[in-house]
């Protein structure tokens with residue numbers, strides 16, 4: 001299982017995460033920030049659990065490449 005967390009308020013809308021992990025992220029047309037698909041928000045942190053470990057690589061790439069380092073990815 002992969003746990004992904006996005007601290008959405010700090011997103012600068014660079015689009016990188018959507019490019020490398022389109023299954024997980026979409027840019028919002030409303031505010032231009034990334035949306036972590038199917039996530040739940042709590043205190044500004046958006047979290048989702050993914051039961052497909054093959055998505056780990058793309059999500060790690062998003063986390064590593066995010067210029068403001070607001071994506072965290074954990075394998076459990």
Ligand code: SF4
Nearest residue numbers: 011012014015017066
């Ligand atoms: S890579 Fe980071 S800053 Fe860029 S759109 Fe995604 S969450 Fe926002």
